[in-house]
Amino acid sequence: MYPDEFEYCEPETVADAIDLLEEHEPNETELLAGGHSLLPAMKTGLSSPEVVIDIGDVDELHGIAVDDDTLSVGAMNRYSDLLATADVHDHAPALAAALEQVGDRQVRNRGTIGGNLAHADPASDLPAAALVSDASFVVAGPDGERTVPAEEFYYGMYATELGPAEILTRIEIPSASDAVGTYAKKASPSSGYAMVGIAALLTVDDGTVTSAKIGANGAMDHGVRLEPVEEVLVGESLDEETISVAASHAANGLDTALMMDDLQATGEFRAQLLEVYTERALESATDRVSALAGSD
Known part of the structure; x- marks a missing residue:
């Protein structure tokens, strides 16, 4: 089908993109990042924007850096870029584990972390990883820049704290280099989306769990x-009995x-999948802890 x-529109800067959003605010306007959600919706008629603003080549929205034990990731970084970066695996292990299970190689070579997180599909793989990683979302708009903690960013299906003329510019994650991160999903x-996905950090x-952060997608x-x-x-010790009781x-x-x-599944079945x-x-976390202990 044809949209x-x-x-x-193809802005060169974040400021240009914000100006375009304000200029076209009375119209139905969509931001184009990787396009894996927007383009199929347009082709099937589920979305018919009057204006499409392509932010994929805005330089400010790219880049990966570590500063003062905080990993900063530009919103337009592609999944494959993140997976190829050692700092992501070292400082955000739960996010890296979730990224490894996003789509397939073609999707990971095109899709973007910011597009995923801002789209807020309940079945996507990254929101739970962002939650357990204590991520913060840096948002730019007409009134300047603000930071929204991940736990305050989402409040419903496809619903976030982003205003009509705001853009998610980067994700900031405090370093968790001393933790193990995993992601398991049904x-x-x-589609490959998560009927249920669990992120753990x-x-x-010395064999005792001192910090545990568990999040769920899809439920x-x-x-x-x-x-x-x-x-x-x-x-507690991360043994078979503790895991069973916790789950x-x-x-x-x-x-x-x-x-x-x-x-895809009833609510009752999803409750079982959660466990x-x-x-x-x-x-999986237990296996990683054992592997790290064995490498010491």
């Missing part, structure tokens, strides 16, 4: 932290009546 006609057989000292209408699981883990708490604190319920894939993520 409807639209005006195409992928939709039709654990710090283990609710936006990524969520699984705090009851975290509470079980902290202070059994995965759906605790979540309103199962509000869980995603669609053609199964929380256990798998924690088992």
Whole structure:
């Protein structure tokens, strides 16, 4: 299918892009990043923007750096760029683990981290990793720049704190070089998106879990932290019994009546998947802890 006609704009700077958003605000306007969500929606008629603003080549939105133990990632960095960067694996292990399971090689070579996070698809792989990584989203708009913690950025399906003339410019993540990060998901057989995906970031000292952050994609209408699981883990050994008990708490604190319920899976089935894939993520973390101990 062919999309409807639209005006195409290609700003050179973030300021230019913001000006275009303000200028065209009465119209239906979309930002084009990697295009993996927007272009299919336009071709199928689910989205018919009057103006498309392509921000893919804005230099300010690229780059990966570490400064004062904070990893800073430009919003237009592609998944493959991030996976090829040692600093991402070293400082944001949960994010790196989730990136490895995004789509396929073609998707990872084109899709962008900012496009993924700003689109806020409840079944995408990165929001939970951003949550457990204590990420902050730097947003630019007509009134300047502001920083929004990941836990305050999402509030519903495709719904974020971004204003109509604001752009996600970069993601800042405090270094977790002393932690292990994993991501386990039940992928939709039709799309590869997460029916349920679990991100885990654990710090283990002398066999005891000293910090645990667990997040889920796909279960609710936006990524969520699984705090009851975290509470079980902290202070315990990361053994089979602890993992089993912790995973059994995965759906605790979540309103199962509000869980995603669609053609892919019922809410009840997703609640079961939460437990199964929380256990798998924690088992993977155990393997990584053992591997690191063996390399010392």
